[in-house]
Amino acid sequence: MKKLWSLIFILSLYTQVFAQPRTQINFNYDWKFKLGDEPEAKNIAFNDDAWRKLSLPHDWSIEADFAKEHPATNQGGALPGGIAWYRKTFKTPSNTLNKEVSIQFDGIYQHSEVWINGVLLGKRPNGYISFQYDITPHLKPVNQENIIALRVNNSEQPNSRWYSGSGIYRNVKLVITNPIAIAQNGVFVTTPQVSAKEATLKHQLQLQNTSDLKSPLEVEVKVLNAKGKLVARNIQTVPVNQLSGIVTQNLNVKNPALWSPQEPNLYQVITKVYQNKVLVDELKTTTGIRSFRFDVKNGFYLNDVPTKILGVCLHHDLGAIGATVNVRAMERQLEMLKAMGTNAIRTAHNPPAPEFLDLCDKMGFLVMDEAFDMWKKRKNKFDYHRDFEEWHERDLADLVKRDRNHPSVFMWSIGNEIREQFDSTGTKIAANLSKIVKLHDNTRPVTTALTETEPAKNFIWKSNALDVLGFNYKYFDYDSLPKRFGYIPLIAAETTSALQTRGVYDLADTLRLWPASSKDKFVVNGNPDYTVTAYDNVAAYWGTSHEKAWKAVKDRNFMSGIFVWTGFDYLGEPVPYDFPARSSYYGIIDLAGFPKDVYYMYQSEWTNQPVLHLLPHWNWQAGKVVDVWAYYNQADEVELFLNGKSLGKKAKTTDELHVSWKVPFEAGTLKAISYLNGKVVLEKEIRTAGAPHHIVLNVDRNKLKADGNDLAFVTATLVDEAGTIVPDADNLIKFTISGAGQIAGTDNGYQADLSSLSKPNRKLWKGKALAIVKATEKSGKIVLTAQADGFKPVSINIKTK
Template identity: 35%
Template sequence: MKKIQYHYILALFLIVSFSANAQEKISLDEDWKFHFGHAANPEKDFDYSKTALLHKSNVFATTVVNPKFVDTAWASVNVPHDWVVELPFVNSPQVEMDSHGYKPVGGMYPETSIGWYRKHFTVDKSKSSKRFELQFDGIYRNAEIWINGFYVGTNFSGYVGNSYDVTDYINFEGENVLVVRVDATQYEGWFYEGAGIYRHVWLNITDKIFIPVDGIFVHAEVKGKNAIVNIETTVQNNNLQASNGSVYSYITDRNGKVLAKTAEQKITLGVHKNTTVIQKLNLNNTRLWSLDDPYLYRVISVVKSGNQIVHQTKTRFGIKTVRFDAKKGFFLNEKHLKIQGTNNHQDHAGIGSALPDYMQYYRIKLLKEMGSNSYRASHNAPTPELLDACDSIGMLVLDEQRLLNSSPEYVDQFKRLIKRDRNHPSVFLWSIGNEEQNIQGNDYGKRIAQTLLAIQQDLDPSRTSTYAADMPNVYKGVNEVIPIRGFNYREYAVADYHRDHPNQPLLGTEMGSTVTTRGIYEKDEIRAYVPDQDITHPWWASKAETWWKLAAENDFWLGGYVWTGFDYRGEPTPYKWPNISSHFGIMDVCGFPKNIYYYYQSWWTDKDVLHISPHWNWPEKIGKPIEVWVNSNADEVELFLNGKTLGKKVMPRNSHLKWEVIYEPGTLEAIGYKKGKKITSKVETTGTAYKIILTSDKTILTADGKDATVVNISISDDKGREVPIADNMVKFYLSGDAKIIGVGNGDPSSHEPDKCKDGMWQRSAFNGKCQVIIQAGKTNGSIKLEAKANGLQSASTTITLVK
């Protein structure tokens, strides 16, 4: 008991003694001004290419970077902000237009491919002895940054953020003006990427002896029930003279109880130099991070100058073991686990790439409910909040470098990626690149891979790497040196590769790629839809059953990642216009499940799954045969139409069942038996659309101006059954301190706006469903969303905002 009391007293002492010197991390997300520039017309780009902005350190000419420039007529926006999602769809034959969702962005659209942002803020003069740093989590792309007329730097990457010391440029006597020019004329990917400051922006205020961003690395060695925790703390001195100090760290549980503490280690720092202190702590009775118990410890790293604490950071971390066995597969905490993963891009219906933090948790939760246990960030650095969600919910992450390139620019991006993400327990494997067809199979690729692998091992020796190779049984180039061989498709070649290279673990980095349109059951070349069953795939890919049977039944497969978990804008396949988004998702762009969802859920979970498709509203097919699919993990299933049996069938492992049924209206019911347990499911012929039903994912939001929730809308008949063919236009009315930030319906050929003008929010239902995303304001109280449609009973839902 005395020991416990001591720990709590110690924690309290540290908090109290530090409070007077606390560093600050201030959000700069709100109250930006935005205006389009122009990539081809200097006059419309604020004379950017005609005015000398780099000839002097401080530019106070009449330019857009001048703090006195008048921006009051510019649009007011908050970040994260994606300007592309608000642009109209354009049917253009220009290269890459289809891949980017037919949005007018890129070199052929100079008028909507440059964006200027300006932000005004003040800093109290009492902080004039502090250090100031701007942190951008992500800007798409090629961003140039000025503050108070001083050029700060350029961040080339659209995905890896960067930080800039601006201490020398802060104005304590008046406004500070931050200016960012974003150039999206050149793409980085072949999918929808958005544009703008689409992740968070921070102002970090610290002492001049400080721990840099990403200056902590925590990793552990598990020893039975205990662990040795290695804490590497980098400390930097930005004073104008050498400084002395000390460093120590302590570990707490999730409730703040102190579990272990290092001794203070003295350090001497030269002028503008840094040093890294390595300390070890023993942690007894370790609670391992796992998918079912994603337990997170905290390490608090403390820097003192004299007797005063000048900087401390808190880092969440988890302890786990990972083992890749070339013959037996993957082991997490020495328990065998088949990787049941999905690939995903980062956009969502209604909001493009500018996702509130809540949306990361929402999307990961949907994937986990389906049975997925791993997320591949394809093909770029994810936002930090996605990793936070995976840490908290229990989802492994394959974290990927944008390009297989060892130039100084891409090496710098790779280093920033690893240092940013290496403390996340969800990250279990790095990927050094994806499908570099021109170099992956030759000596260039091999040498680049070796360079990147050496960097990865130096910065993070606790993990290893893979590479997503679209190559069959080929052992050359990257594959000669990569520790984990990744296969993009070519599932037919995995067994042969394993036979020829039995000591190299194998992972399906991209698998499947069935194309489906939710709720559609016949090929439609006019609207560009494909049937919602596991039957259609592009030439380079395979059906879900084809790859998963091989992965599930062979231990040497570590598992794999389906292309993709969610539909995403761009890359429409197999059609082009009017398609503006992909069909690859197991769920659509809103997160509504397609039928293939239930195939994966059947074999990726222990849940009782029994799902019948298609729906049973086919008045034009009375007396005609309909192919009925049943996805289930039951041992056997019997199908009934209006009470009459259509036969009982044994469910093949990792497969599905089919019946040919002569259609008549009524009830189609399945009864399954799973280990002796009876489970049932049915689809019914519904009445006509009668009313709207609203379902909010959350009913309580934090009144911080950032929290959000998804409200899903379904159209039902008078008995409350969803009408699977309903396409009513639904209008939305929101009252209270909140705002709608996007709408969607999962239709890959819909050209309705995701962002409605003048507050007139609406979206048509697509096969019975649509979606609204609401973001909280800052006032305690209630907000009310009403949904109305001509001829239907309206609906409303109330959400509470609390501080």
């Protein structure tokens, strides 16, 4: 009887200790915030009653007006940085008894310090790296209150060449595990052998053990396909003396559904750890089965299929909501890029949010995952060069271990236009960084973005650290590269830097470089309204037009692909102007998410869908000679009509990816028809707009999740009586909202609009403005209303559930 009761007691103890093997709690709610330094806020007894209440993620900089005195980037005025504090009071959860508890931050910009109950947990200078702290020893007993205090220092500026944001701008989680558990980022899944018939899935596991229990463990690995069907399973016993090592299992998957941008098939790998038949930990890992390789002569192969990398570079800000991570905002960007034909993203020039890679896995994008914009030599006075020596090894290792299971990630970039490229110090550093990457993932190539093509300039590739050479801009020198570097694959890591403002059309035929050289830092005699023509004929002095940059890669098989600078306009770097310009002109899509005309050039080249796009608008002075362009595909010629009269047919030449006419303006209708073998493919009309008549609202989605994060993007357009957009309309639109939502931001895509992007009022730019609606956590109806002086208010309904 004693033995029976002893057994029951042991089982009861196991049940208490190992119930709920792993819990992850959303830790974004009920924070308090104070802008300004409060050194005593780290103490438990500090009174924060007057502080602002908010939920995370949060970027305090985006809430301000743009001003010249804010040196947040190295070019003119921007948004403020500063020092701020966050505090959160929480009760120790009841399920933490005999558990290990960590707090996980996906990203804080920057120089964060974290305390719990007055005890300093640590510091982290890098604003883009995910990290976590063990808070187990410092927690109060169950159901007693704890205080997390956090200081963020983004006051020393400029520290970035683009807009960084400020604060806890990514998600925060509380992770609760058993004493025996899978280590942080302790599962690594690779596919060393892949064919249409069978794939080998290699599963590597690292465990952690803070308990005194010393019995062997069992590790079960299951692989499920997208429908949840079990396709592979294996169980392995782990002796006590191997708990500190790597546990490796190989599983075979028959007839795998391969991952690619066209078919992003995903699998779920479930890792379970048992001790004495009791489940002590479980982790689900999403992966994809694919193979890829680079070839010196023929470029990139994905699943043994020659594949041109059709990529864009993206900074991390999300327009009007700033650096604040939001899944729907990222998804919207990727949807637009997908429709353009994009199959790859370069995360310029920093690690992305984890949710961004989740979306790339699911939606089908290859990702060049980039670690650093500088090493020891600075680009800005207060940038990461000050922390590189102490922190680069840990930061890079954390990045690789966090992101290595994503099938979308196909390359690691250890730097961008690094200053050490020009002396011998770069050779050693590059070799060291590559070694760190390969220590944690030897399945993907390492590259870096290079600015020079001359071996005499002491390239960092001399260390043999790089598996692929990524060149920035040198499109005119591509043909010389195989002669100089014939043993190593090549990719255009960054190209173009063409400049455009949506809806602006300065008539010109030749490529203009603004600024003309490095001596002219900012444009002289530019447009008084700080705009750049939307015709594809203006670029920064180091770049070229979209057409020329793409053709240089398109026509050369040895170039694996292209990453265009950039997919979207972003905050900061307003080349060719200084303040009051405050955001970039490089994007194929503007900051508000409205495509510029060149978007359709890429769509005509990168997709198989029929395209016919006609520009510019058709509101001009009588008799003015207008350059009319058309982008098209799946046709051999385009005919242009003005008010029913043919102006002739044109076909693309080998030098251009569009056709054009010079047309004296005459009010009415401009019409283009594309033909293939004499048969009509598509028709496109542009009409002269009359007087502004009414506002039209369009929403990308009218049903949202009531989760406090989901977004709807509402476009306001001013049109004439017939519904034609008025191309020069700049009326002030006042947005108001009622119901279960709030206005998260507004924008219009104009690079010199200095009004805070968080304000509910916005002037139209070229007839358009954007309002971003954010759902609350309550189900119901949202009503967004737009009104302008002299026009009838118009509303749109959105449901949340």
